[in-house]
Amino acid sequence: MFGKYKPLWGNKTRLKSSYDAVIIGGGLHGLATAYFLAKEHGMKNVAVIEKNFIGFGGAGRNTAIVRANQRTQINVPLYKEALDLWPVLTRDLDFNLMFNNCGNLNLMHSEAAMNAARMNIATAQFHGVESHLLDAKQVKEMVPALNISPDITYPIHGAMFHPPGGIVRHDAVVWGLAKGAVKLGAEIHQQTEATAINTENGRITGVETSRGKIHSPRVLVSAGGYSAGIINKMLGIKLPISVLTIQAMVTQPLKPILNHVVSSGAYHAYANQTLKGEIATGAHMDPWPNYTTLTTAYYIKHQAQALSEFLPCLRGVKFMRHWGGLADMTPDMAPIMDGNDPIDGFYMNCGWGYFGFKSCSAAGRHLAAFMATGNCPDILEPFNLRRYEKHQLMGETAALVSYTPDN
Template sequence: MFGKYKPLWKQAPLQSAYDAVIVGGGVHGLAAAYYLARYHGMKNIAVLEKHHIGFGGSGRNTAIVRANQRYKEEIPLYAEGLRLWPELTSELRFNLMFFNCGLLTLAHSEADLSGMRRDVASARFMGVESRMLDPVQCQKLVPELDISDVPEFPVRGAMFHPPGGTLRHDAVVWGLAKGASEYGVHIHSHTAVTGIGTEGGKIVSVETSQGSISTPRLLNAAGAYSSHIAEMAGLRLPVRLCRVQAAVTQPLKPFLNHIISSGAYPCYANQTLKGEVVSCGIMVPAPDLSNQTEPDFLRHQAWAITQLLPCLSGARFMRTWGGLADLTPDMWPIIDGNVPLEGYFTDCGWGDFGFKSGPVTGKYMAEYMATGQCPDILKPFALKRFGQFAVNSDQ
């Protein structure tokens, strides 16, 4: 018989007052709570989640992490985030199942190759390992990759990013929840935020389905639901919803040792430790909050993945899932504090980059909330850039 079940995090009654309230029980919210409690001595913290912990994008993603971004403003954040995973595994005393398999981003035209050369130069200038490969070198890494002229978009080369990899998304959520709870954070699942109280331009309270909470600090880390929370504080965010869909094959003999990605098809894929091949495509507009996948997605993924890996032509998709992504016009997140109210903090708009950036953003957001001073690494992502027309104009 199994022994008595012991929850990873403690259950506590909802208090009438907290030093900080964090809305969103995903990677970003839990990371901010963990770092606030462990490194800034703020023990009286509540994390509020309308559903179960990890319900949103944290539990509905392909858990790929990388730091081969394009711009000097974002590379340092993702690079530090990538280095943080092994450290966090040790610190939390919880196996996050980090698999450092590397990421191969395929090029299918001269334009692709030109853009990747720029990305590689940017990454290497910022100290991030990345390099260009020709088709033969790509096939040496992934022997089953078709580099002939038979596919609709033949492989012309690739950008290889060795530090990239995957984690187990549930393990990340559970590990952070466990760590935060050990330092006194109260985690309240199935607790919906219904209103935000203000007085004299300051946050003073949060109304929930379980009662009212007095607090001087509120972090909106609700992902796809962040716009709704922001409206309660009188703030309209430049965020739209997109849906990311994924499919998983039956378990197969290990053959795909790296993540492969293609913007031309578009799709990306990796093989899990269980042998399943996870395949995902481009984000599509989400007219509602539904997480359902669409039949066209499955048809497209079957075609795209077998163009790149013909060996998968007989494999079966066993299950699918969809997740919601909150996307800004310039595809950069919104990370800000004391806007529009003193004590109101925002961490949202990550699109499909939210999982990669969770712990490192939580680390710096905790510093921001504790000291009131925005860390330099977060300054490029302030909300005011939209009013000043200082957005990332390449998007």
């Protein structure tokens, strides 16, 4: 007999009637915020409320890539901090997060793309992020399996190489943060649905759940693709977010052929080889808003065609598993991290699209500081919701989202 099963994050506890803070969403950002609230601010009377189980959403449905080679000077410092935190968290949580900084190789398929990469690299280097421009021959030397011949749909002109990037085991991050948060005093309540957020005179007063009412002066909604719906339904705040399906898959295990993460914007495909030898690969988002995680034959075909062109050694390899997740996309492809506006004590962390996993450690750390002190950290200020009213969109990229801000 092995005795009674005990999860890493403790046995199920009774839901108390009052907490200093309630976090709706048991994903990476919610768990990271709870952990840093306890660790760095001594706020241990915190409840994480999760309708299903921790890691149910995007936290458990991604390809685990981390990097800090974004485009703008606003984004890069946040992602750099997150990238630097992985070895720190591995030590502090005493949990192997399986961080492998194998490097990211972003393929470029035109001279225009190469020029854009030069701008990205200049921004990265300005902020102390290692990044290099490679020509096609150097790319081939780094990844011999790549096809650099001119007879493919999008010939490879070169690449942007980002050595500090790589992969982290996503479920290990969920378990490690949960373990760390609970060890410091926070509570995680799975299978507990938030049904209402209560306010009075413009202030948060608590949360109603499927297991009872909670009094709390602070509430954070950090529920990934479900955040916009929760915030609109419970507080009447409309967010400029469209929810899109994003699909990924893995092949049968192979001998080592990819020692870096390889991605291509032209082919809308990226790939890395896992510790089990599988080639994990993902595509761009579905082009229509929806809330389904169903997969489609279209993307199986898309991935097969794309990978077969720039990694021809994969022709004939079988896909073994295929899954979908939800990407909550804003018009400028940058997140919304805001608080105390328009309701005191209410905080939101959403709109990450497919960048949420890369940033969860740093975002959780700064959201914790925001919630504990009530003062927005400088690094989060540009990500406020009001930027859409002021037409101050980020320069990262653009997505098609229709939005009319409320006055």
